Amino acid sequence: MKRTIQVFVACFLLLAAQQTFAQMQLAVGIKAGPNFANIDTKASAGQNYKNRTGFHGGAFVLIKATKIGIQPEILFSQQGSKVQINSQNFESNFTYVNIPVMIKLYTVAGINIQAGPQFGFVTNAEAPIEDQLNPGSYKVADVKDKMKSSDITAALGLGWDLPFGLTIDARYNLGLSKIYDKAPSTQQTTDAKNQVFQLSLGYKLIKLGK
Template sequence: MKNNRPKFLMIAVLTLISVGAFAQAQLAIGIKAGPNFANLNTSESVGTNYKNRTGFHAGAFALIKFSKIGIQPEVLFSQQGSTFKYSGSPDLKANFSYVNVPILVKLYTIAGINIHAGPQFGFLTSAKAEDYDSTTGKVTEQSIKNDIKKSDVSLALGLGWDLPFGLTIDGRYNLGLSDINSGASTSTIKNQVWQFSIGYKLIKLGK
């Protein structure tokens, strides 16, 4: 029993440190939404021109903040894809929808301003692309979900500001790391998304 005393003391000290740390932590749950400016980084033929597609994202976040460091997981519905055109066609759209789960580490500086970064895991819910018939001049839309991988991994990099009264503002760039092309084409396709969000902490506990 005597030999176990140091272990018990160590466990007790670590428990007290953990309780003290959580007592000083801020816990918050909130909602956020804003516009997306999405594009696709692809090795496809240079005859196709890709441009930004405007969409939106919306969802919820949780924040655990320890003084200058915070951990913020989120669940977001996100409209992505691209606007594109090829020889003789009008502007066409590739419309991808994802449920994204970023897990961010936030470094706070002054007055609630923070830098954040972390991995984002995306799960495809729909993928549609427009096609142009040069003979009839008609634009049609079809599902290409079987040609797009069901999951995606990105690196999220951003800058945010936690304002008084629970408001949050942040801008973020999601750099696609994985090739989402699963079709017959050998070209690589990666998501690229700029996001700008306004959020509100519905529940806030701690400082």
């Protein structure tokens, strides 16, 4: 009798595992789209920062079971802002390699709500600094040595997994950590944080499961 029960339980667990696997999806894909980036700061200098349009692109892996999915990504991302100093217009150009890890809650017809942390690593940074040869005048220069090497962001968004492997995402990334160790100039502030709105179009190159 005991052995019969053991066999029954083993068969039940095997069947449950098969059903779970049948409902799972593993996908690998690529995505890209525009960034609408700015600098978030509480200082009065914040009024001088305006949106800058950039680009992001990279790859993702989706592991989905029924209504819940987890999607780690690796993205090249152009960020920064437009900034006005002494009536002169400049652009702060920051390039990051970002690694978001998104939890996706699926509702109907592939529509999903997304949330998760994003970890960024700065690879290039240019911002306006005062020209030492011409005091009072500014120029765009390399300021990577004044930046923090990493960035932490909270990401929130909506997505839609379409037929034929297509995906559409709209995501807002709100910086949680300050981006500067030292402000590039007296006209800028060390409390600056990244904020980026992203629109993405993706495609699942490999898809296993439902």
